[in-house]
Amino acid sequence: MSCEAVQEELTERLLTPGAPGPEHWDPALRTHVQACTACAGHVQFLRALTTSLASAGAAALAPAHIAQSRARAVRALRAHRPSRAFGRELVGAVVVLALGLPLAVAQAWLIAQGAAALLEPLLPEAVLIALGVFYAGTFLLMVGTLYAFVPLWVAAVRRARMEVP
Numbered sequence: 001m002s003c004e005a006v007q008e009e010l011t012e013r014l015l016t017p018g019a020p021g022p023e024h025w026d027p028a029l030r031t032h033v034q035a036c037t038a039c040a041g042h043v044q045f046l047r048a049l050t051t052s053l054a055s056a057g058a059a060a061l062a063p064a065h066i067a068q069s070r071a072r073a074v075r076a077l078r079a080h081r082p083s084r085a086f087g088r089e090l091v092g093a094v095v096v097l098a099l100g101l102p103l104a105v106a107q108a109w110l111i112a113q114g115a116a117a118l119l120e121p122l123l124p125e126a127v128l129i130a131l132g133v134f135y136a137g138t139f140l141l142m143v144g145t146l147y148a149f150v151p152l153w154v155a156a157v158r159r160a161r162m163e164v165p
């Protein structure tokens, strides 16, 4: 069980009025909370929050608890699912592009071979090598640039999809 899953479970259990106490929790959950400082801290935070809610009423929540809640919510929103989904989509896009890579390399290789065969009788070897290096460098730069744009492209597609009402 990951800390995120544990903390979601804890939030559910501790913020639900009348939910069974820790003695009725799953032993795995109790063991994790005892061993993990992050999840134990989450329990403390939730207890302080419920105390604050019960004693002062919703209108007078302690500012520290409001700030903590906001920070946790923002962290959860930013860190969890979007990044995982983004990673998955990024891997998908890279895989699709990688499928075309052998074709691009084979084509570049054929062009280089053809050009070398044609130019060999006409040019000195040093010039041929320089042309080959220049061609290979240009090819690598283009392919590298294409792959470097993949994360931007995936992010742009995701953003456009999210902004659709």
Ligand SMILES: [Zn+2]
Residues within 6 Å of the ligand: 002, 003, 006, 032, 036, 037, 038, 039
């Ligand atoms: Zn934990």
